[in-house]
Amino acid sequence: DARVAYCAHKVSYAEVERQITTAIARFDPEQAEKLRRQAADGRKLDIHTEAMSLEGTIEVSGTLDAQDALDLDAAINRLAADRKAAGSTESLDVRRAQAAGDLARGQDTLPFDGAKGGFETGLRPSSTTEKSIKITRVIDLHVHEAGVFGDPNATVGRSGRKPVLVETIREWCGAPDTVINLKPVRDLADHVHVAGYEHPDRLIEQDDLVDHHCVFPWCTRPAERCDHDHVTPYNKGGPTCSCNSAPLCRGHHRLKTHGRWSYDVLDRGTYLWHSPHAHTYRRDHTGTEPVLRQRP
Template sequence: MNESPFVDDDLDDPWIIDESDLYDPEVDAFFADPDSVAPTSGDDAITAAMNDLAMVTVRQRMLIAEQYRAIDSILRDAEADPESWVGPDPTIDPGWTDPRERSAAAVRRERREFAVRAAAADIAVRLRMSESVVRSRAERAAILRDRMPRLWASFLGGAVCEQNAVTAAQLAASLPDDGETWDAFDQRVWESAGSLTPPKFRVRARAARERVHPESIEERHRRAAEDRRVWLTPDLDGMATLSVFAPAVKAEEAMRSVDAIARHLAAQEGEGRTLAQLCADAVLDLVAYGETESTPAAFRAVSVAVTIPALTLLGESDEPSSLDGYGPIDLETARRLAGEASSWVRVLTHPVSGTVLDVDRKTYRVPADLRRRLGVTHPTCVFPGCFRPARECDIDHRVDWQHGGPTSAENLAPVCESHHRLKHGSLWTLERDSDAGTMRWVSPSGHEADADPPPF
C-alpha cells in the first residue's frame, strides 16, 4: 500500500480515494483461478495454506463491508423514495386533509420514517438478522462514509476487519458534528485499523479520540452519565447476566463494597462458596432484598408463569420447564418458584409437537382467558425474529376492527408496539391460513415469512 493513497490533485473533493491502492492483485487472481497462484515458498504446503487463508480473509472482509454498504444504500433509498414501502403520498392531492390534523410536512416526515423501518424489517427477515443489527450496520456505514473516508475505503478494500471498523464507527459517532475533528480522528487511526488486533486497536482508537475531542472530559462525562441504565441478558442453564452502565467512580465504589462484603463472608466459619460466587450473591441479595443474609418473604410475593411439559409433570421425562420471560429452567427451580409465588399459571404441552394441551384456569389475579391463551400460543411478538414478550405487546386485530375484523383468537395476535405501528404505517401485511392456523407476514417488496413458532 502506498504511504498516502489520497489523490487530491485537480479534484473538487480532496477525499477521493484511489481504491487501486487498497487491493492486492494476488487476491483477485486467486479468486479468478486459485490454481494459477503459486505459493511464495515453492511447494511449501504450510506457506500455501497460509497464503490461501490470508486471501480468503481479505475477501471475507470485503464482502462484510459490502453488506454494510448495501444495507445503508437500501435504507437511504427508502427514505428518499418512500412510496414503494408505504404507498402513494396522499398529501399531493390538492383536496387532501389529515384526520389527525397533521401538516403535510409532518405526514411526509412520518412516511419517510416508516419507509426506512419497513425496509429495515424486510432486510432483517430476509437475512435472519435483528432489525437493530440492520439499523446499526447502516448507521455505522454512514458514519464511516461521511466521517472517516480513509478507513471506510480500507474497510471496503478488505484491509480492515469488521471489529475495528465497528470500533472506529462507534467512537466517531461520539465526536461532535465537526469536519475537522472527524478528519483528525480518521488520520490518526485509519492505518492502525489495518495493522492492529481489535483489542489493541480499541486502546489506540480511544486514545486518539481523547486527543482530538474538542470538549472537556468533564462536560462529556456529565452528558454520558445521563445514559446510565441496567439491563438483563439471558444466558444458558438457567442463568442470566445483569449489567449496569454507570459513572466509573460509582461503579468502582460499588465493586469495592461488594468485594469487601464477599471477603467478610468468606472469612466466616463453614463458608464454602468461592469469592466470585460470594460477590455475585452479594450483589443480587443487596439489589433484590436490601441485605445479604436471609431473603424476606415479602419480596417473593410475585406472580410466576411456568410451562411444564406433560411427561415431565408425570415424571416420565427430564425435559426442562420454562419460565415466562426467560426460557428453560430446571424442574426444581420451577417447583420452588411455584411454591413461593402468590399465584402461578401451569401450562401443559405436548411432548412431541409442543402444542398446548391445557392452561390452568384456577389462578389468582391472572389476565383474561383470551389474552392468556394468546400469550401461551404466541409467547412473543409474532413478527419474525422479534422476541418482545407477549405480555408487553399490543393485542393486534389482524383484520382491523373497523374493517369487520372480529375480536377472536383467530384474528388476534400479540404484536409489539413497534411492529404494530409498522403494520399500520407501511405496506407490511399479516395473513393467516385458517385451515393450518398459521400466520405469514408479507413485506412491501413481496418477501413472505412465517411467524416464528413457539419455543416449547
C-alpha cells in the same frame, strides 16, 4: 520525527489516550465537555432476562458512573465476605453473585462477631423499616411427569424462555416467604372470543404462549412486551378472538396500521405478510421465510 519514533514503542495505548484526553481538557474545554456528556449517555444496565440458562442463571452487563461502580463493587465484596464468614463454602464468584441478589432484595447479612468467635447466619433487611422488599414472579410451567416423579434432571418449559431444571424450580419454591399461586392449564387450542374491542387477559396470555414474539417478519421482541392486534381491524368487522389476534410490537403495529402492510392468518401461529411493494413473507414459530412470486 525520529525523537518520537525512538520512544513511541515505550508508551502504552492507554497512556496515549490519557494524554490526548488531558490535552483536550486543557486546550479545548468545550470539546472535553461534549466528550464527557457522550460518555455519560452511554451508561446502561442490562439484565438479559430473555436468555435464561438451563440452570436458572441470567447474565447481567452494563456501564455505570465510576463512583457508582466502585460503591457497588465494595458492597458486593463486603456481603460476599460476610457469607464466607458465616460458613459458605461457595467460590468468591458465586458468593458475589449471591450478594448482588441480597442487595436487590434490600437485605444485608446479620452481624458477624469475630471477637467472640461466633456468628449468626441468615439475612436481615437493611432498611430502617426492617422490612424486606417483596418480589413477585410469574412462571408458566409445563411439567412432564418424569420431572415430578422420576428424573431430577428433567426440564421444565417456560413460555417464551429457555428450559430450566426441575431442581431449580424446587430451589425457587423453597425460598423463604415464597407464595405459590396455581392457575389452571391454558388450552392453547381453545378458541377465546369476546364481544368487545379490548383483548381479555386470557386471550393475551394465549397469544403470548402461542407466538412468543412479535409476529412481524424477523422481529424478535418478546410477545409479553407487545400490543395485541386485530389481524382484520375491529372497525372492519374483525372479531376479538383467537383466530384474529396476534402480538405486534408498537413500531410494527403502527407500520401495519399506517404503513400499508397487511397479513393473514394461515393457521394459529402462522401468518402470511404482504408488504406495500407486493412482497410476501411467511412467519411462524420457526422464523420468517420470503415467499417467491411465481411468474405468469
